[in-house]
Amino acid sequence: MSTSDTHLHIDNVSKTFGDVQALKGVDLEIKRGSFVCLLGPSGCGKTTLLRIIAGFENASSGHLMLDGIDISQMPPHKRGFGMVFQSLALFPHMSVAKNIAYGLKLRNISKAEQRNRVEELLNVIELPEIAERPVSALSGGQRQRVAIARALAIQPPLFLLDEPLSALDAKLRDNMQIELRQLQQKFGVTTILVTHDQHEAMMLADELVVLKDGEVYQSADPATVYQKPANSFVADFLGAANLVPAAVSKDGHVTVMGQEIACDTGQPVGTRLSAAMRAEHIGLVPVSMAKDHPVGAVKFLRDLGPATELVISVDGQDLRVRCDNATVPDLSIGAQVALSLDGSRLSVFRA
Amino acid sequence: MRVGLLPTEGKSTYRFTVLFLATIGILISSLPVVVVTIMSFSASDNTGFPPPELSLRWYWEVIAMFTQEDASSAQSVVDSTVTSLLVAFIVMAISTLVCIPLAYALARGDRRIREGMELLFTLPLVFPLVILGIAFLLIAESLRLEIGIWRIVIPHVALVLPFVLRNCIGAMNGISVETEEAAVSLGASPLRAIWDVVIPLMRAGILAGLIFALIISFNEFTITFFMYTIDVSTLPIWMYSRTVSSLDPSTLALSVFIIVADVVLIVLVDKLIAGRANLF
Amino acid sequence: MSISLSRPRALAFSLPAIIAILPFLGACFYIFRFSISADKGVIDGYSIQAYVDLMTPFFGRSVWLTLKLSFVATIIAMILAVPLAFLLTSLKSPLARRCLTVTILLPLILNLLVQAYGWILLLGPSGVLNSTLKGLGIIERPIFLLFNETGVLLGLIQTSLPLAVFPIVSSVRGLSQEHLEAASSLGASHWRTFVDVTVPLLRPGLVGAASIVFAFNASAFAIPLLLGGRRVQMMGVAIRDMISPLFNWSGAAAAGMILITLTLIVLVFASWLVRVTSEEVRG
Numbered sequence: 071m072s073t074s075d076t077h078l079h080i081d082n083v084s085k086t087f088g089d090v091q092a093l094k095g096v097d098l099e100i101k102r103g104s105f106v107c108l109l110g111p112s113g114c115g116k117t118t119l120l121r122i123i124a125g126f127e128n129a130s131s132g133h134l135m136l137d138g139i140d141i142s143q144m145p146p147h148k149r150g151f152g153m154v155f156q157s158l159a160l161f162p163h164m165s166v167a168k169n170i171a172y173g174l175k176l177r178n179i180s181k182a183e184q185r186n187r188v189e190e191l192l193n194v195i196e197l198p199e200i201a202e203r204p205v206s207a208l209s210g211g212q213r214q215r216v217a218i219a220r221a222l223a224i225q226p227p228l229f230l231l232d233e234p235l236s237a238l239d240a241k242l243r244d245n246m247q248i249e250l251r252q253l254q255q256k257f258g259v260t261t262i263l264v265t266h267d268q269h270e271a272m273m274l275a276d277e278l279v280v281l282k283d284g285e286v287y288q289s290a291d292p293a294t295v296y297q298k299p300a301n302s303f304v305a306d307f308l309g310a311a312n313l314v315p316a317a318v319s320k321d322g323h324v325t326v327m328g329q330e331i332a333c334d335t336g337q338p339v340g341t342r343l344s345a346a347m348r349a350e351h352i353g354l355v356p357v358s359m360a361k362d363h364p365v366g367a368v369k370f371l372r373d374l375g376p377a378t379e380l381v382i383s384v385d386g387q388d389l390r391v392r393c394d395n396a397t398v399p400d401l402s403i404g405a406q407v408a409l410s411l412d413g414s415r416l417s418v419f420r421a
Numbered sequence: 422m423r424v425g426l427l428p429t430e431g432k433s434t435y436r437f438t439v440l441f442l443a444t445i446g447i448l449i450s451s452l453p454v455v456v457v458t459i460m461s462f463s464a465s466d467n468t469g470f471p472p473p474e475l476s477l478r479w480y481w482e483v484i485a486m487f488t489q490e491d492a493s494s495a496q497s498v499v500d501s502t503v504t505s506l507l508v509a510f511i512v513m514a515i516s517t518l519v520c521i522p523l524a525y526a527l528a529r530g531d532r533r534i535r536e537g538m539e540l541l542f543t544l545p546l547v548f549p550l551v552i553l554g555i556a557f558l559l560i561a562e563s564l565r566l567e568i569g570i571w572r573i574v575i576p577h578v579a580l581v582l583p584f585v586l587r588n589c590i591g592a593m594n595g596i597s598v599e600t601e602e603a604a605v606s607l608g609a610s611p612l613r614a615i616w617d618v619v620i621p622l623m624r625a626g627i628l629a630g631l632i633f634a635l636i637i638s639f640n641e642f643t644i645t646f647f648m649y650t651i652d653v654s655t656l657p658i659w660m661y662s663r664t665v666s667s668l669d670p671s672t673l674a675l676s677v678f679i680i681v682a683d684v685v686l687i688v689l690v691d692k693l694i695a696g697r698a699n700l701f
Numbered sequence: 702m703s704i705s706l707s708r709p710r711a712l713a714f715s716l717p718a719i720i721a722i723l724p725f726l727g728a729c730f731y732i733f734r735f736s737i738s739a740d741k742g743v744i745d746g747y748s749i750q751a752y753v754d755l756m757t758p759f760f761g762r763s764v765w766l767t768l769k770l771s772f773v774a775t776i777i778a779m780i781l782a783v784p785l786a787f788l789l790t791s792l793k794s795p796l797a798r799r800c801l802t803v804t805i806l807l808p809l810i811l812n813l814l815v816q817a818y819g820w821i822l823l824l825g826p827s828g829v830l831n832s833t834l835k836g837l838g839i840i841e842r843p844i845f846l847l848f849n850e851t852g853v854l855l856g857l858i859q860t861s862l863p864l865a866v867f868p869i870v871s872s873v874r875g876l877s878q879e880h881l882e883a884a885s886s887l888g889a890s891h892w893r894t895f896v897d898v899t900v901p902l903l904r905p906g907l908v909g910a911a912s913i914v915f916a917f918n919a920s921a922f923a924i925p926l927l928l929g930g931r932r933v934q935m936m937g938v939a940i941r942d943m944i945s946p947l948f949n950w951s952g953a954a955a956a957g958m959i960l961i962t963l964t965l966i967v968l969v970f971a972s973w974l975v976r977v978t979s980e981e982v983r984g
Contacts, residue, residue, distance in 0.1 A: 126424050126882055146424055146885045147893075153886040159879035163901040172897070173887035224887060424885040425878060426787040426899065435891035439784040446781035446866075449859050451804050453819020454811070456829055460822050469827040519721045522714035529706045538715070545725055547913060547968060549920025551937040552957040555944060556728035559735060559954070563743065579725035582718070640812040643922045647941075660814050668818060676815040683811050687803050 077102035077260045078123070078228060083132035085118055085284075092118045094284040095132070100277070105254050105261045107271040110281035111307070116264045117232060119281070123262060124230050125149050136227065151228040152221030152259075156236065158213050160205045166192075166216050167201040173224035191219040194253065211242050218250070222257060229254070231263040235270065247273045268308045272296065280304050301419050305346035312352070312389045316345040316418055324418060326411060327364040327384055333413040337420070346417040349379070349392040353410035354401075360408030368405045382407060454680055461673035468668050479674035486671070498675075501659040508570060508655060509638040512577040516585045516634045517627060524589030525619065529598070539590070546583040553579070554647030561648070572648050573655065577638045584637060585630035588694065592626020593619075629693040636686050640679070732961075735954035742950055751955035760956065763939040768963070770850060770935060771918035774857035775865075778914050779907065781858070782865035789866070790873045809863040817927035820856055821847060848930040856924040861914045868913070872906025905979040912971030916964040936960045 078100040085093040093115045100106050108116040121127045123134060125146030133142045141149060152173075160169050170191055171184040179187075192198045195215035200208065208216065214234065221229060235243045235250075251274050254261050265271050271278055272292045279289045280303075288300040299305035302313055318341045319325040324333045326345050335343065357365055366384035373395070380391045380401070389409070401407060423429075428436050456470075461479055463472030486498050523542075527535045545553070557576045566572065596619055604614035620627075642657040649658045656679075664672050706714075739746030785805060792798040808816060823829045824846040831843040846852050880902065884894040900907070922937030929935070934942075936956065943953040 124882070124886060126885070128423065145890075146882070147888050147890050149886075150888060151886060153883065155879040155883055157877055157879045159877060159883035161880065161883070161898060161902075172884070172889075176888040176893065220883075220887070230886075424882050424891075424894070425791065426873065426876070426881070427791040428891065429791070433891050435895065439787055442781055442784040443788040446785045446862060447801070447804055449781065449855065450808050450862055452823060453816045453859065454807060455819075456822045457815060457819045467827075468822055468825075470822065470829045470832045515721060519717035523718035526706060526711045526714035530711045534711075542718070542722065545722075547916045547964060548725075548729070549922075549937065549957070549960050549964065551920060551922040551940055552732055552961060553725070553728060554922075555940065555953055555957060556732040557724070558944075559950065560724075560728060560731050575724045576728075578721050579728075582722060586718070636810050640810055642813045646923075657812050657814055660812070664814070664818070668821060673818060676812070676818060679812055679815060680807075683807060684803055687806055687810065688799060691799055691802050 075102055076100065077104075077137065078262075079133075079135040079138075080119070080123070081133040081135055083119070083122060083129045083134070085115070085122060085127065086130045092284050093122075093129075096281075096284070096286055098279060098286065098289060100260060100262065102260055103258050104276040105251070105263070105274055106277045106279060107275035108262065108264045108279050108281060109268060109271040109275075109307075110266065110287075112266060114281040115284040116266075116281050118284075120230055120232055120262060120264045123228070124151055124153055149228075150224060150226055151230055152224055152226035153230040154217045154221050154232065154234040156233045158217040158234065158237075160213060160217055160220070162205050165202050165204055166208070169205065169216060170220045170223050173220065177224065187223055191223055194256070195219050210238055211246065214238065214246055215249075218253065222253070222259070226259065229257075229259045229261040231261070233264055233266070236265075236267070243270070250274065272308075280307065282307075297415070297417075299346060299417050302344055302346060305417055305419075309348065311346040311348055311417075314345050314347070314387060314389070316343040317341065318343065324413075324416075326416070327387075327409075329362055329364055329411060331411055331413040331416065333416050333418060335418050341420070343418045343420060346419070347389075347411065348415065349390040350377075351412055351415040352389065352391045353412070354380075354391065354393055354397070355408045355410050357406045357408050363408040363410055365406055365408045368401050368403055368407060371401060371403055382409065384409065457673050457676050458680065461670060461677045463670055466670070468670060468673070479670040480677075482671040483674045483678065486675075498656070498659055501654050501656045504570065504573075504653060505639055505655040505657075508573050508577060509635050511570070511574050512581055512638040513631050513634040515574070515578050516581045517589075517631050520582065520585045520589045520630060521620070521623070521627060524586060524593045524623075525615065527590060528593035528596075539586075542586050543583050545579045550580075550643035551647075554644040557644065558647045570653055572650070573645055573653060576644045576648060577641060580641065580644065581634040581637045584633040588626045588630035588633060589623065591694070592623040592629075596622045625693045629690045632686050632690045632693075636683055640683065732954045732957050735951055736958045738951045738954075741952065742948065751951040752959075754952055755955055755959070759934075760939065763934045763936050764959070764963075766850075766934065767919055767936040767960075770854055770857060770933075771915050771921075774854055774861060774918045775911055775915045777854075778858050778862050778865045779911050782862060782869055782910065783903075783907070785862075785866050786869035786873050789870055805866050806863050808859050809861075813860065813923040814927065816860065817856065817924070820852060820859075820928055824852055824855070847928065848932055850929070850933055852928040853925050853933045853935070856928045857918045857921055860921075860924060861917050864917055865910045865914045868910040869903065869906055872903050876902055905975045908971050908974045908978065912968050915967050919964050919967075920960060 076099045080096055080098040080100070083093055083096045084091070096119060108119060110116045118127060122129050125144060129142060133140050135141070161172065164172065167188045170188045174184045174187060188201060189198070192201055195218065197212060197215060200212065205213065205216070217234065235246050238246060247270055263274060275292050277289065278292045278295045280287045280295060282303055288295055288304045295304060296308055299308065299311070305311040306313060314326055316324045316326045318335055318337050318339050319330050320339055322332060322334050323330050324335060324343060324345065335341070337343065355363060364384050366382040366389070368380055369383045369388065370381035372379050376395065377392050378395055380393070382389050382391055391409070427439055460468055460470070460472060462475045462477070464474035464476035464478060465472055523538070527538055553576060557572070560566070561572050600618050600622070601614045604618045605611060609617060640657065642661070645655050645658055646661070649655065660672055660675065663669075735744055736751055737747050737749060738744045739748035739750065741751075789798065789801055789805070792801065821828065825831070826843040826845070830846070831840070834840045835843070876899070880898055881894050884898045889897060920937060921935060922941065925933050925935040925938050926941070929938070940953050940956045940960070943949045943956065
């Protein structure tokens with residue numbers, strides 16, 4: 071991110087399909103050169119939002135401002151945004167080179183220029199030798215890269231991706247995520263990617279936009295979204311969090327599972343809250359060392375190699391805990407253990 | 422949607438052209454039937470347009486034709502209708518019974534054999550009907566076959582096989598081998614598994630094929646035109662002989678009955694195979 | 702696989718259908734044998750006289766007329782069928798889709814006589830079209846659209862339209878919306894997408910549909926008989942006239958062989974074209 075000016079302003083965009091309201095007044099400012107991930111469960115409106123940006127759907131109300139110019143009514147083929155589709159949508163009747171050159175051909179760019187650009191892009195995606203192959207002869211990862219190259223060939227102001235990695239197997243997906251991120255930085259193109267995979271979103275995004283039921287629940291950098299989720303949905307959606315009831319006990323303190331913890335909520339005393347704790351933010355201490363810490367019984371235990379995953383039942387509520395193997399006390403199923411909670415890593419929301 | 426085969430939003434010459442041509446297509450498809458229907462309600466004795474007055478008189482006349490036997494005509498409308506229906510039902514039964522096992526064998530058998538057989542059973546669809554009519558007539562005449570109603574049934578079966586087979590194969594395609602294997606693993610013999618699992622799952626496709634056979638045979642004109650005799654004749658032939666010189670409104674009323682029956686049957690087929698298979 | 706179809710069982714399952722189609726194959730053979738018979742009335746000896754006798758200007762005109770009308774009808778049917786297939790696959794409401802399906806399919810299945818009646822009522826001298834035009838004062842004397850090539854052409858287009866629409870519908874179903882959107886995102890307008898993406902991807906289906914429509918039209922009999930009268934001698938009608946008033950069986954058989962050969966050439970050529978093009982678009 072060299073500059074931080076707004077590239078695309080999504081201004082109060084709503085969309086209804088019949089009776090269904092797919093988007094409810096979405097307002098986002100997307101910075102030039104940033105990588106934005108639209109994240110949410112299926113049906114949250116993330117794909118609809120991307121399709122409105124691409125121009126395949128009209129917004130029912132609201133505007134899209136690209137560099138201050140309203141493009142809401144511009145047909146998709148005039149927008150010139152590169153897009154990578156879920157199915158990739160490579161043209162099966164064209165070779166790899168023809169696929170990549172198609173957008174250039176439509177722009178009346180000379181044959182020689184087209185050839186140079188295709189060659190350049192094939193080098194960037196590290197597949198210089200496949201130009202004349204038919205699309206059907208490519209592997210999944212190669213198709214992926216060709217689809218990206220085709221979209222980037224037209225030097226788009228915006229680069230849109232609709233769950234492009236969802237069809238790949240896990241290992242290939244991890245590699246492609248890194249490659250995609252590197253490509254995006256190399257081209258410096260403002261990028262919007264739709265995904266339902268929180269891990270993918272965390273890997274790629276400069277800015278994470280969490281959507282649910284057509285509304286933006288939180289929009290911030292990934293670390294903030296993870297550490298300081300704006301509400302219980304975001305906390306839960308990004309890496310299953312433990313949600314427990316809490317209450318403001320005195321100014322600057324909350325009570326969680328009987329323990330009073332320093333945590334500034336800005337809410338009056340007695341307000342009922344819910345607190346979210348990441349599994350890896352809960353510490354384990356021997357019961358003998360526990361003072362007023364909550365105590366529970368180990369219900370499930372599994373050594374995952376670098377860490378140990380536990381389920382601990384406290385007053386009938388199951389909590390997931392993940393500990394480094396170095397710090398986990400010797401435990402077995404049914405053993406009693408005390409939990410240590412860190413107020414600075416606690417996220418609290420109004421219940 | 423702003424992009425698509427038929428974009429739903431936005432104004433463009435593309436969308437206009439597609440809709441305009443589709444409208445012409447719909448008009449060409451439907452106008453003859455619409456006009457026949459309108460004219461059948463005419464009160465006038467001739468078929469001039471527009472009808473001066475509307476009435477049901479021709480419908481009463483058709484009903485009278487069926488209820489009051491007219492001894493003077495050599496081949497009565499009742500006889501031809503009965504023959505038509507009889508032929509259609511026999512054709513329907515035979516074609517379905519032979520196509521179900523074939524569809525199973527093709528779906529589960531060798532891929533190359535399947536392609537060859539599918540081609541063979543598509544032939545009657547593209548084979549000129551006139552030639553077929555003449556050929557069957559030649560065989561029947563030169564072998565001096567006295568086979569009554571079968572001289573129409575046999576060619577009709579050949580004619581409907583492609584349609585029935587397509588529907589049965591379409592129904593088979595949706596049935597995985599695993600469902601059959603599940604039945605076998607539970608103790609059913611392979612034949613029993615077909616009877617208990619495959620046939621019930623094929624039901625919609627089989628029914629669609631049955632109805633297709635029924636309508637095609639009942640409406641067939643060209644082959645029957647060569648094969649009919651004074652004793653064995655169908656409704657379309659009766660209509661032809663009645664209207665060869667001029668068109669009279671009672672035939673139009675009779676046509677409307679046929680149209681209604683066909684529409685009902687096609688809707689049934691469409692419901693049965695709704696979205697799951699192709700009509701052809 | 703625990704259930705593999707044994708060869709004897711596969712044969713047993715196929716046998717009834719093969720028996721059912723045997724008369725058809727027999728008929729095909731019989732026509733061929735009759736066409737090279739030395740006698741005009743019965744199968745006797747071998748001769749190509751029947752074919753030689755067909756080399757007349759009259760029969761040549763009939764072949765030319767058949768090819769011309771079938772070709773024109775096929776082109777027009779295809780131009781109408783593609784938009785109809787697009788419309789049919791875009792309709793959301795099941796009721797509308799069903800109505801359109803019935804409307805398109807009916808002409809193929811409905812008794813051809815009923816449809817001929819419809820065209821006679823529409824295009825006849827006192828029919829709908831002429832009465833309307835006369836009522837509007839556009840024409841004074843009825844225009845003759847019936848018992849000439851125009852009437853036959855309309856009838857052919859109408860009855861063969863469903864054979865074009867439904868195969869195209871199944872190819873259209875296989876077309877992914879994302880391909881069209883991809884073209885659009887790269888800058889292609891609706892028309893450009895149609896030419897560059899839609900048509901190439903549909904090409905195998907289009908060629909297949911067109912070949913079946915052409916074969917169907919070339920061998921039409923009832924439509925030219927009922928709408929063309931004696932004046933439009935398409936091959937189907939010409940062949941029938943050879944046997945009905947003339948009793949020239951071997952001549953009819955030979956003419957039939959020529960008609961079959963013509964349609965087979967078109968079908969084989971089309972299936973070759975489909976194979977070539979679908980190798981290209983296999984995705």
